[in-house]
Amino acid sequence: MNPGGGPAREHSRAWGRSRDLGLGLRFAFSGGREGWIRAVLTAVGVGLGVAVLLLTTAVPNALAVRHEREQARTDYSWTEASPAKADDTVVVGHVDTTFRDQDVRGRLVEPEGPRAPLPPGVDAYPAKGEMVVSPALKKLLAADGSALLRERLPYRIVGTIGEDGLIGSRELAYYAGAAGLAAHVDSGGVARLTKFGDPNPTTEETDPVLLLLILVVIVVLLMPVAVFIAAAVRFGGERRDRRLAALRLIGSDGRMTRRIAAGEALAGALLGLVLGTVFFLIGREVAGSVEVMGMSVWPSYLNPSPLLAALVALAVPTAAVLVTLFALRGVIIEPLGVVRAAKPSRRRLWWRLLLPLAGLAMLYPMMGQGHANGEFNEYLVVGGVLLLLVGVTALLPWLVEKVVGRLGPGGISWQLAVRRLQLSSGTAARMVNGIAVAVAGAIALQMLFAGVESEYTKSTGQDVNLAQMQVSVPSGASVAATAQKFADTRGVRKVTALWEEYLGDASWKSENGPELSTELTVGDCAALREVAKLPSCKDGDLFVLDGGEYTADGPKLNKPGKKLYAEGPYSASGKSVEAVWTVPEGVIPAHSIDDMTGQRRGGFLMTPSALPKEIESLLSGELYLALDESVPDAYDHARNTAARVDPLAEPMNWAPTRQDTKFASIRTGLLVGSACVLLLIGASLLVSQLEQLRERKKLLSSLVAFGTRRRTLSLSVLWQTAIPIALGLLLAMAVGLTLGAILLKMADAAVGVDWSSVLAMTGCAAAVVLLVTLLSLPPLLRLMRPEGLRTE
Incomplete structure (x- = not known):
């Protein structure tokens, strides 16, 4: 007895399996023109999916790099008191602005010594009147129609900001040289720094509901990609079956035949990996030149994690082999043909329902968790959502089979379409699976976003019917002259000017400060009527308010002869100016x-005439601008006036609500990802449709040769697409x-349903399918020529 016989047999079997897979690989590329077309179609379908997967695996790295670069250029003072002036300090003023809905990051810089730290991406500080800009801002300033922005940034460009100083390729940013910034340190966004960057970065705890949103977004965006890859490796199924029957005829057994088929699928998947890498590299370069929803990246950001990239490289070929073997599990391949032309066995429903039910069981324990009861279990969330979406792909073939089996007679095009669907309902369902999964996930996410949006959207209290912009005016500026400059600005309908200060019952410089304090508001009668109900008003009047929310001590201080103290801003020496006002009769x-x-x-x-001169220089003003939005660039005209009044001014657009930035970022990520998946859906459907038409070339040519009109065949192809799509969208x-x-x-x-959004998403999916069908009509017409009957 040979003791080494067992291992030898195992080695022989392993060698045989490898040989069969290798034979399948050879068949994929040595089958002539048909073989190459089949392999390329499979590779393109797989490659599109692989490119999206690689881009997706690169997103975490891109977000991390963006965050790191944002942290590295942070220019706030992180100590209670700014450092003293030295040869290693720089004064930075924030002058962010907006130009036609595009945000511009602006900084005024004044180095105070030769060792002043440089911000990332800047090689040398610009002198006063000069600036260094991002490439995108340089291009925008040079463009026609940017005269208003050039007027607002009257600096000479002397350089560009490097990539490590920008968070995206399309970011608009500049550093401009300035003088005299030291007088504004610690007030209004001006700080003295010894280095850039946040020295104590903190990691915030993720909101449980936001974590739920992130997990669901990832699953919903990636699930259609996996479905499309699984469908792509099954391209050319009918022709493959005929080849497998020929292999049986020359002596291969059933298992060997299936392994050869798996080898062919493996060949397409491997070629798809190569094409997917090429598509990814092209997509990465394209991503560096576009901006989506205000977000852009540099191509270097989009480097997938090596571990995730290796996982994709292993998972796609493995999935190709497993999907092929799974597809052939119920197929009997005989030497004279494939027993698939006979009536297929009836699809069972019970096991298909187990998938969504298992998903529901995984999600059920987390019902009602919300914000209050800790974080969601990531594995249960991902598994539950995944099983529910996979349930769509399992239920759709059963639904299509049931419905098309009961469809009645109709016109010739209808009969051709229905009969084709009855013979190959599984193929039709596979084409629709991806878009059905995408729509199901999009509807669920839309409901979730709409349901929790109110928790992350807060009212600002700003009345946009009265004003659309607010501008802060520095202390000491003339009240009337400043308001008049804005009143004379093109596009400004009305200016409501209110100057403000705080009054205390004791000196602000005393050890304990004032015991009682209250507000002082100065404006003309029209402006004061916006904040109070006045019995009458004329210039020179003085009023005291009741009912204040935060400073209700006004009536207590309203005693004739009472001395009140107004504190002005700090001077460059660190001392504050103070004025005394006596309450009159x-x-x-x-x-x-x-x-x-x-x-x-x-x-x-107070009205202007009642304002003591010694207090006027201490007031800071707020201007509320009502704009005529029919005037082109009304907002930018107002911003230019603000820049002339005070280079450090940051006009603020009013909005009735403000949304949480993390919530808005997740929604932006969903929209960007949805756009990519939608493109994948369209491209994959088109490839799948072309592959189906190619397989039916002889049949279509035969029908035309027997007198069938081309219009009838075109309508039949449309019906073959429309019926499964309608069923898929309903499911x-x-x-x-x-x-x-x-x-x-x-x-x-x-729980609520925004039916308009649901119908809009369903309509978008239907529009994509209609567009794909229209694009497939020219190839269809070419396939109907008599030359299609030629064979070898």
Whole structure:
């Protein structure tokens, strides 16, 4: 007895399996023109999916690099008191602005010594009147129609900011040289630094609901990609089966035949990896030149994690082999043909329902968790959502088979389409699976976003019907002259000017400071009526308010002869200026009302003539601008005036609500990812449609040769696409609404359906399919020529 016989047999079997896979690889590339077309179609389908997967695996690195570079250029003072002037300090002023809805990051810089730290991406500080800019801003300033921005940035360009100083290729940013910034240190966004960057970066805890959103977004965006890759490796199924029958005829057994088929699929997957890498490199370069939803990246950011890239490289070929073997599990390959032309066995429903039910079981324990009960279990969330979406791909073939089996007679094009679907309902379902999964996931996410949006969107209280922009004016500026400059600005309909200061019952320089304090607001009668209900008003009047939200001590301080102290801003020497005002006789009581910012003021109101000269220089002003939005660039005209009044001014656009930045970022990421998946859906459907038409070339040519009109065949192809798509979208709506309701329950939010959004997403998916069908018509017409009957 040979003791080495067992291992030898195992080695022989392993060698035989490897040989069969290798034979399949050879068949894929040595089958002539047909073989190459089949392999290329499979590779293109797989390659598109691989490119999206690689881009997706690169996103975490891109976000991390963006965050690191944002942290590295941080230019705030992180200590309670700014450092003293030295040869290694620089003064930085924030002058961010906006030009036609594009944000521009601006900094005024004044180095105070030869060892002043340089911000990332800058080789040398610009002199006064000069600036270094990002490449995108340089291009924008040189463009026609940017005269208003050039007027706002009247500096000479002497260099560009390097890549390590920008968070994206399309970011608009500049550093401009300035003088006299030291007088504004510690006030209004001006700081003295010894180095750039956040010395104590902190990691915030992720909101449980935001974590849920992130997990669901990842699953929903990647699931359609996996479905498309699985469908792509099954291209050319009918021709493959005929080749496998020929292999059986020359002596291969069933297992060997299946391994050869797996080898062919493996060849397409490997070629798809190569094409996917090429597509990814092209996509990475394209991504560096575009901006989506205000976000851009440098190509170097999009480097996938080596571990994740290796996982994709292993998973795709493995999936190709497994999917092929799974597809052939119920196929009997005989020497004279494939027993698939006979009536297929009836699809079972029970095991298909197990998948979504298992998904529901995984999600059920987290119902009602929301914000209050800790983080969601990532594995249960991913597994539950994944099983529900996979359930779509399992249920759709059964649904298509059931429905098309009951369809009645109709026109010739209808009959041709229905009969084709009855013979190959599985193929039709595979084409639709990806888009059905994408729509189901999109509906669920839309419901989740809409349901929790109110938690991350807060009212600002700003009345945009009264004003659309707010501008802060520095202390000491003339009240009337500054307001008049804005009133004379093109596009400004009305200026409401309110100057403000705080008053205390004791000196602000004393050891304990004032015991009572209140506000002082100065403006003309029209402006004061925006903050209070006045019995009457004329220039020279003085009022005291009741009903203030934060400073309700005005009536307590309204005593004739009472001395009140107004504190001005700190000077460059670190000392503050103070003025004393004595409360006169005849102060008129008035009732506070909600002002334009939604708050109620307290304290004293003064008209300009009642304002003592010694206090006027201490006031800081707020201008509320009502703009005529029919005037082109009205906002930019106002911003230019603000820049002339005070180079450090940062005009603020008003909005009725403000949204949490993390929530908005996740939504932006979803929109960007959805756009990529939508492109993948369209491209993959087109490739799949062309492959289906190629397989039917002889059939179509035969029907035309027997007198069938081309219009009839074109309509039949349209019906073959429309029927499965309609069924897939109906199933997707049902699963998407169910999943959305469950996710809302998990987030402890009210369940609601925005039907307009649901129908809009469903319509977008249908539009993509219609576009793909229209693009496939020219190849269809070419395939109907008599030359299609030629064979070898």
